[in-house]
Amino acid sequence: MRNDGGTTGLDFIRQIISDDVREGKNGGRVHTRWPPEPNGYIHVGHAKTLLLNYWIAQEFGGKFNLRFDDTNPAKEESEYVEAIMEDVRWLGVDWEDRLFFASDYYEQLYEWAEYLIKEGKAYVCDLSAEEISEYRGTAKRDGDAMITPPGKDSPYRDRSVEENLDLFRRMRAGEFPDGSRTLRAKIDMAHPNLNMRDPVMYRIVRATHHRTGDAWCIYPTYDWAHGQSDAIEGITHSLCTLEFENHRPLYDWFLDNLPIEQRPRQIELAPLALTHTVLSKRKLRRLVEEGHVAGWDDPRMPTIAGMRRRGYTPEAIHDFVRRVGVTKAEGMVEISLLEHCIRQDLNRRAERRMAVLDPLKVVITNYPEDKVEELTAINNPEDESAGMRKVPFSREIYIEREDFMEDPPPKFYRLAPGREIRLRYAYFITCTDVMKNPSGNVVELRCTYDPATRGGDAPDGRRVKATIHWVSAPHAIDGEVRLYGPLFIKENPDDVEPGGDFLDNLDPDSLVVLTGCKLEPSLKNAEAGERFQFERKGYFCVDPDTRPDRPVFNRTVTLRDTWAKIKGRIKG
């Protein structure tokens, strides 16, 4: 059993599956699938069900399929197919040669539809969408209560098999206008589950499909396509989110009433919800289309593409999904857990560098004018094999503006007038003078150094309370750093005033762009996607916008910051 987070034992889904295997269902075979609709980019919430389906197939020695659920040509595009495949691959999920599309099964689905018609279990209905809704017995207001009346049969429900067949064939042939007729399953208009009240199987839509082009003008609905697609592929366990629970009786009904041997079992689990962000394609699309973010891969987005650009690793996302667990209880996971996962991963693997984001010039007055030393720095204290590097040191350096205070409060250990601190891997320095401009802002510090402390150790054993990072001024390269915070101010963006919407909770400061940052010279040739820890500041990832003369870094996540907490308490 694990004791490093996550859960112990088997979750309820793995229990069900191992029971099925033990009982010899499906010949002991396990075969899962993940069925994205190509109408947007996938996000961490999708990663949860994707990885679960994939992991389970592996754990039980089974197979995993990637299948695009492309039954609605009006919303779907091949651009999304490509993007989703890239993201799935990046997450380390291998579907081998099993890439499928629901549209691969259109012909088979059509044949099965005729089968149901011939069995007297499906009929062509001429009711409009609104009428179907009314006949279904859609909930109505009754005073302040809601009433769900029983449905009543469509007047077209008892058409003969011959007439249904003729009409359905003519629907396919394109003889009727869009929306004028549907094919419906003949189940039970009084069923307590509304999904069973003669659900629509086909609708007439003249839209060009990203794969089948204009070959069809009737398209299967999700309910009519999903279970059968699972069956065709030999899927044994169909894991999906809770909102499909109400559809399970219908999923089973279709399979029960079709000449199909394979019996996939649908099991539903709670979808992921995360604080300070939204995980719904509809909302993410609005953020993109209304320009609140730069695109689906904006590093503030919870999309896989956005997280990749931000600097997240597949491993951290795996760890997060594993820790979140699998249950049917819908909860909201705190974003701090995700941040913990990426910090833990990057702490192990990211090389350290020094970068000054908000520079303050320091002149070391007793250091020789033209002298330059190459000091040795450790690339990663967590990984000896990462080795060492040289960092130039000279008379003029930059330090972080917030590492100096002219009038420091009690718990502030960093540089202050008359105080000695350590420059990481370099020397102890003592602040002797504070230079200000006419408006009283600190523009430069004068310090002295102790030559005996080279490398950072004092031979006399004296200690300093702080170590700060720095960059040699003449050697520094300029860079741009983009700081990201949560997109939304509230934990739950949907917590809004009556009449408002989630956009009201957008944080206008979720992106802060810093230019004129001073980076140590070894960062000069960093390539897009490379990740570093900027000592004491956080983890950063080189953005694709980087140019040779202008490196751009995205802050993935800050380091845990005890001083920030103390500072917050002091301010009250």
Added chain:
RNA sequence: UAGGGCGUAGCCAAGCGGUAAGGCAGCGGCCUUUGGAGCCGUGAUCGGAGGUUCGAAUCCUCCCGCCCUAACCA
């Protein structure tokens, strides 16, 4: 309202009738050439009320709360 679900510490989550794992967050401390990392310590009687039982978070009954569906979206 009907039907379907869910309810264990601030958050996630084990527990499957024998007397509440773990992780995250928080707090306190140790250590530290990152106020990083690491290490140690610290919190719940299980939505509520009854009942069954020697014994219940686990079984039964009733109640309360929250979520989903009521698209020719998925």
